[in-house]
Amino acid sequence: MTNSASNEAKRSTAGNLILPVAGLLAVIGIVCWVLQLILGPTVLADSIPWGVYIAAFFLLAGAGSGLVFTAAAGEWGLLPALKDKRRSLLIGAAASYIAAGFMILLDLGQPVQIYNFFVSPNFTSMFVWDFLFLLVTVVLVLVCFFRKEKSKWLLGLTAVTALGIVLIEGWILAVNSAGAWNSALIPVVFLVEAIVVAAAVLLVAKGDAFEPLKKILIGLLPLLLIFSLIEMFAGNYMGASEEAAGTKLLLTGSLAPFYWGWVVLGVALPFALLLWKGKSAAMVKVAGVLAVCGVLVAKINLLVAGQALPFEGEQIGYFPSIVEIGGLLGGLGLAVFLFVLGKKFFGDTPAAAGSAQTEAAPAKAEAEA
Amino acid sequence: MRYGMVISLSRCIGCNSCSIACKHENGTGPGVFWRRVVITESGKYPQAAMHALPLLCNHCEDPSCAKVCPVKATQLDDNGMVTIDAKKCIGCRYCMTACPYNVRAYVKSNDKGYFDEGLTEYEKAVYGEHKVGTVEKCTFCAQRVEEGRDPACVATCPAKALFFGDLDDPASQVVKLLKDNPNAKTLKPEAGTKPKVFYI
Numbered sequence A: 001m002t003n004s005a006s007n008e009a010k011r012s013t014a015g016n017l018i019l020p021v022a023g024l025l026a027v028i029g030i031v032c033w034v035l036q037l038i039l040g041p042t043v044l045a046d047s048i049p050w051g052v053y054i055a056a057f058f059l060l061a062g063a064g065s066g067l068v069f070t071a072a073a074g075e076w077g078l079l080p081a082l083k084d085k086r087r088s089l090l091i092g093a094a095a096s097y098i099a100a101g102f103m104i105l106l107d108l109g110q111p112v113q114i115y116n117f118f119v120s121p122n123f124t125s126m127f128v129w130d131f132l133f134l135l136v137t138v139v140l141v142l143v144c145f146f147r148k149e150k151s152k153w154l155l156g157l158t159a160v161t162a163l164g165i166v167l168i169e170g171w172i173l174a175v176n177s178a179g180a181w182n183s184a185l186i187p188v189v190f191l192v193e194a195i196v197v198a199a200a201v202l203l204v205a206k207g208d209a210f211e212p213l214k215k216i217l218i219g220l221l222p223l224l225l226i227f228s229l230i231e232m233f234a235g236n237y238m239g240a241s242e243e244a245a246g247t248k249l250l251l252t253g254s255l256a257p258f259y260w261g262w263v264v265l266g267v268a269l270p271f272a273l274l275l276w277k278g279k280s281a282a283m284v285k286v287a288g289v290l291a292v293c294g295v296l297v298a299k300i301n302l303l304v305a306g307q308a309l310p311f312e313g314e315q316i317g318y319f320p321s322i323v324e325i326g327g328l329l330g331g332l333g334l335a336v337f338l339f340v341l342g343k344k345f346f347g348d349t350p351a352a353a354g355s356a357q358t359e360a361a362p363a364k365a366e367a368e369a
Numbered sequence B: 001m002r003y004g005m006v007i008s009l010s011r012c013i014g015c016n017s018c019s020i021a022c023k024h025e026n027g028t029g030p031g032v033f034w035r036r037v038v039i040t041e042s043g044k045y046p047q048a049a050m051h052a053l054p055l056l057c058n059h060c061e062d063p064s065c066a067k068v069c070p071v072k073a074t075q076l077d078d079n080g081m082v083t084i085d086a087k088k089c090i091g092c093r094y095c096m097t098a099c100p101y102n103v104r105a106y107v108k109s110n111d112k113g114y115f116d117e118g119l120t121e122y123e124k125a126v127y128g129e130h131k132v133g134t135v136e137k138c139t140f141c142a143q144r145v146e147e148g149r150d151p152a153c154v155a156t157c158p159a160k161a162l163f164f165g166d167l168d169d170p171a172s173q174v175v176k177l178l179k180d181n182p183n184a185k186t187l188k189p190e191a192g193t194k195p196k197v198f199y200i
């Protein structure tokens, strides 16, 4: 067997394993959810009401939006390398949004009462707007995907509502009075993180193939670190005691292993790997995985730092429970599972094949890839 | 009608009788506190001092918890009390992150009691009223106030440090106390929630 044939065989074995492994993780997540429904919520202290589930929700919703941005950028000629990846990107976006919805279901204490979102919505709540934007964006993604005629305007509109999701989720924290959250920079950080996650996921999927995405990651990873330093400096310079306490928590307190872990493994290492001249496709994939994990940890850090200093209470540490970790893996597994399944069933559907030439050809090329 | 509370910090002895009375009246389970007393220390020996700060829901006039609640489960009622409807609450805990005072509690179970031997008859009778997966907080003892009685914490305080009444009624004791104590403070006024629990 030649080298390239053996590499091909290895790749296809790994590819065949993805669906069952991701499916297994999704099942673990669903089991954790059922366990929660039977045994009661497993979140820890009252002072840290939002933990890993909300962080994963933000990550997956951001990933969905990031993938919509890249699809639109390909369509509008900003990232020509992605023009023929439109269908895959939209499947990835829909899978991420659905998995984000699963994370919210996991997080809710009374998911059966969720119908109140429809019968008694409170429009002063950012959650309601987030829910509406998510709903509209998922519908638009599906319309863009199944519509016979490709429309770059429709995809552009979808990118705008996807942007709305990211900004609203940033505002959920930014308009809160908790010290570490109360910053206008958070929606911008969420936007950059969404693009980082989408670029990283694509690099994981395609290795060395997308040169512009590597450049995007190389440019944006340090920016996330700079944002974090700006936040710390601004809060401490103004002498805001809550910000100072939050900074201490991150730099030397109970969150320090997570903060420094993010700096080294989530920013510096993927940055160095991507810059390395003699890098292999595997190293690019490792950099992508590290960047995605880094964004998840950064979101947990941000969430916990804003809650770990409760009013007139003891400083609280945070580590997710076993059930929460199972739920997190389930959400991530579900996203991958739905994506691979979506590619299998809709990568080159008869509808697509019979559609306008412009759509059928890239779909076929993608299916072959 | 705008119910409110005045707490005299110079009278409070930090005994936590109010916290226990609240649990007894409202039947909250382990880990759920609608009211607590935070004890802090200041200074150094021999000039050290202890301070007691009773904390409960401030029934704010501009409650951030109600603003963020996506399903209108938390609302400000006509009596100026901030209420939670457990039939609507989806347990998202957005309100807990939005309350600047950390006075809301998440009900994680209603079948675990305080004693190893299982639930007592009292616990069996009261815990069922607390819906798992929803958020709770001080109700200003609405069930007692409706009957013209003081909230349980106010009625129990051995130091007579707690006062409850209508802030719109010039003849009420709370209004008189606030008039006599122009330096009365609310917690974290910068949060903009306009609390109706005052400290003198």
Ligand code: SF4
Pocket (backbone or CB within 6 Å): B056, B057, B058, B059, B060, B063, B064, B065, B066, B082, B098, B099, B100, B101, B102, B103, B104, B137, B193
């Ligand atoms: S103290 Fe907190 S829970 Fe109570 S009304 Fe004010 S914001 Fe809401």
Ligand code: SF4
Pocket (backbone or CB within 6 Å): B068, B069, B070, B071, B072, B073, B074, B084, B088, B089, B090, B091, B092, B093, B094, B095, B096, B134, B135
């Ligand atoms: S936990 Fe319940 S009361 Fe609090 S914001 Fe969510 S739905 Fe409203």
Ligand code: SF4
Pocket (backbone or CB within 6 Å): B021, B022, B023, B025, B026, B034, B035, B056, B137, B138, B139, B140, B141, B151, B152, B153, B154
């Ligand atoms: S008013 Fe009633 S519910 Fe509120 S803290 Fe006092 S005893 Fe508890």
